[in-house]
Every structure is written in C-alpha cells, then in structure tokens.
Amino acid sequence: MTGRERDMTEPPEYLSAHIQERVAAEAHELGIRVDVSGDVVRLRGEVVSEEQRREVEATARDAAGGREISNELHVVAVTEPDGEERLS
C-alpha cells in the first residue's frame, strides 16, 4: 500500500451500486432497489419466489461488507386470473 492510498469507507452511493451489480450478476435480479444508510442496507422490490428472495439477500449480504441487511423484498403471489380484459 502506498502512502497516497487512503483507507476510507466507500461512499454509500457507490456501495449500493456495487451491491446492485452483484445482485444482477449473481442472483440475476435487475430490478432490486438497494439503499445504504449508515450500517443498514435496505433491499426493496419484487421477486418471484421465496428462494429468490433469500438468494438476493445472501448476495447482498456478501457484497455489503458486514452491514446489516433489511430485506423488504416482496414475493409476488401468483394465482389464476380473476377476469378477462376485453379488447375491441
């Protein structure tokens, strides 16, 4: 390490972008909102399964450098449709 390098904590904006990138690359979720404030990383958005919800959290945790993860991801409940839209 040279004298010019500083041991500084990453600005939260960069960290949330990096976490988002990791979530996209490893958990393959592109639409997850990641907000870092202080020691908490907040995850918001929708995923299609409980497994996916856990995978996104695990990936984010891995990239979050020991910060606490607040997993506010919502699993979309898929049910049969209740109606038909008439287009004409």
Added chain:
Amino acid sequence: MIHVAAAGDLHVGPETAGTYRAHLTGLAAHADVFLVAGDLTRHGTVEEGRVAAGELRDVGVPVVAVLGNHDYHSDAEDEIADVLRDAGVTVLEGDGTVLDCGGTRLGIAGGKGFGGGFEGRCASDFGEPEMKAFVGHTKDFAGRLRTALLDLDADMIVSLTHYAPAEGTLEGEPPEIYPFLGSYLLGEAIDASGADLAIHGHAHKGTEKGLTSGGVRVRNVALPVIQHAYALYRLDVPEGRVEGTAPRLGTITPNHIRSHT
C-alpha cells in the same frame, strides 16, 4: 373472438419446478392460446430450460413463446429453444406463426427484441463499435419483426416480444433505465403492421397497459406486473374485417406478397 392468455418473466428454476404449472389448470377453459413473453429461466441454463419446458408442456392450448435476456445469460439460448420445442412450444425468433382459433386465424410474430430507448432519449447508431452493435441488434430485430408481422395471413395479429415496444408500460421503472427495457423501433415495426395487440415482458416494475405511438394496445405481462399466473385478453375481430377471407390490412402496400409462414 379469440381469448389470449399471456405471461412473461416466469423465471423458473429446479427448486420451483411444478409450482407455476399448478396455476395453469384452468388455462384451457379460458384461453385459445398461451403467449409467453420471455425470461422463462433465471440464469439461462439448459437445466432451467427443461424446467420451463415441463411447466409449459401439454397445458391444453398451443403455447407460443419468445426468449428473454435471462434465457441468453448462459449462452445456451439455442438449446433452451430446442428443449421448449421438444415440449411442443412454438418459439419465435423474428418469425411468425398462424393458429386457427375456432375459425378465426390468429397471427403471432415476435422474438426477444432489444433495448435502445424511446423517442428523444435513445441510443443512436453512432460512435464506437460497441454502441453500433447495441443499436444494430435492435434495428436488425425490428426489421425482422416488421416483415414477420406483415407476412402473417391472419384475421387478428399479435406481436410478442420480451423487450418493450413503448414507454407507457414501463411506468414505475426508473426512467434512466428505459433504454435497457425497450425500443421505439419495435413500436414502429408494430405500428407499420397494424397489429391488434403487442405483448411484452421484461419490465418487472412497469405497468400493464400502454399504447404504441401509432395507437396499438401494448400489454406488459411480466408476472410481477400482472400479479397472476397469466393475464387474459379477449380480441374481437372488428366489424368489416371478414374472418377467414379478406386481406386484413389497409396499410399494406399493394405489391406486398402475403405468405403464410
């Protein structure tokens, strides 16, 4: 009249095998056809492709699908398409198909599509080769989509893509990423063909309903958007358009050769 079921972004994997299919038991009672708007898998592996094929096999109606960006992630898109075809799914890649739905001919043309953005805020075919390749991929596809739509000899025409052909159905997504979600070039191709409906997926945080600039109805059927296993649309052949006989469109150039593909 045609009843169309449509869904996109199933994102299935081995750990969820069979769960999506469980919601398709009522499909055949409500729909003539099932359109799948891409992102059938999560990582685009052949294994996930097999799971997707299992979910869509023998659901009681013809299934027509396109692939999405996730289905390309592991460079196995051709194998995934083959696995789906082996399960009886018609996979469109810039081409079209015509189905007989109780005497009404439903024409569907489509493919994955690509991004680039929308009028006024879009990438242009200029500069570095990487940028030209990005825009070129969309242009290329839009050209094939237009031809495929125009070539359909059918009473009702539906465009099926993964990427969005219009901005309206992206509402809810950050505007900064619109160029990665779709392209006006797709909308332009759809408008030129006078399609009756344009189905897409990909924009998980978008909105279900929109319109192309030319007024064609657009529906974003990504599962997180429709919040159901599929959406149902009823299409009525407009009065004056005689089912099973007359050429469908006034917008087609007279010398255009209509062929059934």
